[in-house]
Amino acid sequence: MDVTVNPLRAGLRLARVPDPAAMVIFGGTGDLASRKLLPALYDLARQRLLPQAFTVVGVGRAELSDAAYRKHLHDAVAEFSRSRPIDEDVWSSFAERLYYVSVKSDDGYDDLKRRLADLDREVGTEGDRLFYLATPPSAYATIVRSLGRHELAHNDTGRSRIVVEKPFGRDLESAHALSRTLQEVFTEDEIFRIDHYLGKETVQNILVLRFANSIFEPVWNRRYVDHVQITVSESLGVEGRTEYYDGAGAMRDVVQNHLLQLLALVAMEPPAAFDANVVRDEKVKALRAIRKTSEADVAERAVRGQYTAGFIEGERVPGYHELAEVAPESHTETFVALKVFVDNWRWEGTPFYLRHGKRLPKRATEIAIHFRTVPHQLFTPEQREGLEPNTLVLRIQPEEGISLKFGAKVPVQGVRIRSVAMDFVYGASFLVDAPDAYETLLLDALSGDATLFTRQDEVEEQWRLVDPILSAWSESADAPPQYAAGTWGPAEADAFIERDGRRWRQP
Amino acid sequence: MSSAVDRAVWGTQAPSLAALEGDLARVRRGRSAHVREQVATVARAAVVNIVVVAVREMHARRAARTVSELAMRHPSRAIIVLSDRAAAPDAPPRIDLYAQIPAIDRSAMVSYEQILVSASGRATDRLVSVVVPLLVPDLPVFLWWTDAPPIGARHFEELVAISDRLVVDSADFARPEETLPELSHVCSLGARRCGLTDLNWGRVTCWRELVTQLFDVPAWRPWLDRVDGIRIAFGVDADGRQVHPSQALLLVGWLASRLGWTAAEPISPSEAGGYLFAVRRRDGEVVRVRIRPRYALGMGAGDVVAVRIEASDGAHRAEFAVTRAAGGRNAVASVLLDGRPVSERSLPHAQNDVVELLSEELTIVAADRVYEEALATLLRLS
Incomplete structure (x- = not known):
């Protein structure tokens, strides 16, 4: 059998599910992780869109046990998930694969590396990594260089990707410097700059x-x-x-x-x-x-x-x-x-x-x-008083839709024209x-599809x-x-x- | 007969097709009056025609309710054909039309129109002449037959010929393994091929999904070549009377078609409505298949309750299982290596009510090749 392809995965009806992976969130106790990332991951789990072998490792400075970390995120997910109340069975099964590693100094990265290697064996994630920088931008350079120095960024068995949150710099020069830093360790194809829009x-x-x-x-x-x-x-x-x-x-x-x-x-x-x-x-x-x-x-x-x-x-x-x-x-x-x-x-x-x-x-x-x-105007100014030029509006939010404005005759004797909007x-x-936008983008990043991410x-x-x-x-x-x-x-x-x-x- | 029709459900009777369309247009205008004051027109954003055929008023009502619940996701014109065989077979053939646009609270912009075509006497040969002019042009036609379709009947074949998809539920069929291929043949007769959809196949989608995800893990995928046993349990009621193994059989057909298995021993009944048989792997080794009914609280008759895939490479044994937890809301997907659990997770199982199943079918317009292959394989195994 060709072991690179799952023979059962044929047919349009089966939703796309990413390959097994470990997601490493720097800033694991921060606002973004609690309000957006973990609720989105839980909602993906609830929709059966996460792989069977999947782990999330939160990284932060605080000393925290896995249990305490799970408790903290449980409360956050219960508050911010788009499907409330949360399903406790699904959560606890998802939470069993949630871990926390405290990284306060350079040595912390060795702990992280050991932990990830253990999880690869236990869970079956095979070295596949999605790093997510959910920290203030000032911490990016240290993290990226440490990942490189401790040989965490790449391994022989799995793919690596790194997701970066905006702001991507505050001007051209700093944006360029940020990209250079990321590229010391990751290739541009591995860098996913997220613009949730x-x-x-x-x-x-x-x-x-x-x-x-x-x-x-x-x-x-x-x-x-x-x-x-x-x-x-x-x-x-x-x-x-x-x-x-x-x-x-x-x-x-x-x-x-x-x-x-x-x-x-x-x-x-x-x-x-x-x-x-x-x-x-x-x-x-x-x-x-x-x-x-x-x-x-x-x-x-x-x-x-x-x-x-x-x-x-x-x-x-x-x-x-x-x-x-x-x-x-x-x-x-x-x-x-x-x-x-x-x-x-x-x-x-x-x-x-x-x-x-x-x-x-x-x-x-x-x-x-x-x-x-x-x-060329066929109709007199009086007749077309209520007529405005055609407009096509693409509404992104709040009520997503398309509307096309065109002229139509008002049903009276004679000609009187006004604009009507055809709303879809x-x-x-x-x-x-x-x-949620984060669900879409996390799934894309896990699958390695960069179409909706911003390139350097x-x-x-x-x-x-x-x-x-x-x-x-x-x-x-x-x-x-x-x-x-x-x-x-x-x-x-x-x-x-x-x-x-x-x-x-x-x- | 028109007197049997409940106006509260089916709306007002219309003397002709033209009058019916006029009534509907008037209601639409009334609904959009407030929107027009804001200089907008209400677009009729319908995406599908749904033709429902029922032989009992009760079935027609149930189907109408299902389709109207679907309208939020699939705005449609529903043409419900009630051809009651029992009601006065000797009465003169007659067709009555009723129309209404049920109010849907969430958005006045949703377009859903419901038309009842009620036939009495021997009027079935006239049905298609009423349905065709009622269809909204340029939209696909889904034909939902709520009973076992009358294969060979002219009106059935005529309605299939104007449809893009025929939706049936093989859970209601006495001998699904025979009826489904016949239906598939009827569907291929018309100039444009009508796709065949079995709601029962929709019920096993979630099982396929969860089983497939187990083998997305590269480390476990090689076990697929070493499967030596399949055990599937399906739900029955407490006294074991309602025995519907068709979902379980479809799952076996699917696994066999994807993995290239062939018949070894014919499918034969075992105790209390189960089956015991064997299939042959590509390398010639035998896979024992056991399907059996099991009473499980909160589970529908015929719904799959557990799937276990056993594999051995001589030195080690692996078991991949998906089981529905008590109550049926969640499923647990687990992996055992030499009896030791290595992975287990709990996930919500799809809620397989008819609204969800139909809704899923309506999002897919193309024929389902994987289903056809699973069905064909199942036939070869039996």
Whole structure:
């Protein structure tokens, strides 16, 4: 028998399950592990999507027994799993394969190595490793180098992968340095930079909408598209992570990664195959085609803002400067609007307007493709008073769906035209509980599929785009324009798009 | 007869197809009125036509409830054909139509329409002429036959010919190993091939999944070549009257087809509804198969309760087992080497109610090759 293939695993119906593996989580007692990673792993176990031979080894500085670690995670999973209450039988069976290793000094890595080797024998994980860096970025370099030095990173029997959480640096230079550090020990193919946005069902649906349908692609270009608006708006403030946020800002927090990833998915050329590197090659090409912003252009192409006190859903919320950890002179932006050109054959001259902010009126993520008006108007201005140009909106959240706005005749005598929206809600066609983004991405990382992870060149292109804007802002003595919480950003952002004779959509 | 139809369940009677479509359109317009005020139109995001055939009103009702529960995941137009053989066979042939759009609370955007086609007298040869104009164009047609299908009957073959999938449940068949291949033949007759789906096969999916995952572990995979015994237990009621071994037999058929096993001794009945037989491995060695009924609390009649795969390489013995825990909610997958447990985990078992089974079938439009091979292998073994 060919022992590399399981002969029983034929047939579409059997869900894909990754090969046996040991997952090693650095920062095993931290917030990310407790709130996201372990709940996602438990939910995968509950859906029978984890391999029979699978272990999780949490690594941290604290002294903790396996039993205490399991207890700690039990409570976290019970609180954060998307299927509550949790099934205690399934949990205890899953928890038997949960271990904890305390690593306080270099010697700790030898303990870890011994523990993993024992588990390989006992459980049958065969040296397959998924390392997950769920620590603050400042610890990355030490961990990666120790893994290399103690010959933990690779072994003769299994594959190795390492998952890294954002932020991937705070500018091009630091991102590049981070990649260099990782690559001292791991190859680029083994590095999985996680951007949880890409794990969302509807973000993957952008690829399906564009490339599994033949009717959208022919009009997906400068000839038919007037402009594109991409909005990631949040009604939340920065409470709870103020310290990090005040040093980062909206551009680094969301625009550099999530927003530019959405832009790349909308603007990219059709990949020749649904393969990790082929898809990412096309995304990088789209990002490379984006016109660079020189510091002189910043005023024309970018607007920032900072929120003041206001009302969200009827509740009064404090302004950014009223938060305790915010430095009194802080110019950190909580709102960014950008105008971006993709200088290639497909998009030449078509602007992409990107917008992101905290404390905007509602939480919404959407991509709106605004089409050109018809070349010749058959109908009089009175008849088409209620007609707006065709718009195709891809809603990412909250209610995932697609809506197409088109003109229709109002049923009265004579001609009167107004725009109607044809709404397709994914939830109404396929009403299943969509998996959490971390479930999707962990399963992909365990299976070694990097399609939904960000490659080094993508990250670096993204920094190359935002770095000049960030440095112009940091050099400027002016405070960012202000906007009241619960409004759609500063007046400057409206003026910025109205200069081009366009308006922001209301998502 | 129309008087036997409960209007509360089946909606209002329509005098003609055109009137019925008119009624449905009116209801749709009413439902979407509030949405239209916001200048949006309600898209009818239906993904499938479901034609249900039932011979008893009770079965039709049960099927209607199942399909409406499915509507959240698979918005559909359901055409329920009730052709009651018992009701007044000598009455003049007659077909009545009833329509309704049941309210579904979670989202007004979901489109689910239910039409009852009630035939009385000798009206079966007219059925297909009513069903065809009711189908929503461009959507696949699933034909769900709630009883054992009347093989050879014209209306059955006509309905299969317009369908993309025939859904049956071999748990209800007296001799599934004979009926299923015949159905498979009927399905291949039409110009476009209709796929055959057996809900009973859906019931063993979770078992296949869990057994397969045991052999995803590279260290244990070689044991598949050294299997020398299979033991499968299936549920019966307390007095042992309801004996349905078909799921257990399908599992054996599946293992044999995947591992290339052939017949050694024909399948023969053993004590109390079980089977005892032998198959031959690729290398000629014999695998003893024992299937037996077992009473287990909370388990449906015929549901598999435990699968044990025994293997030996001369020096060592291994046992791979998946068993459903008491109550049936969870399953335990375990591995023993020389009697010593080396791996054990507890997982939720799939809930095999009809809604879940059908829902799963509706997500897969293609024919299931693995099922067909398992069935063919089972036939060769018997």
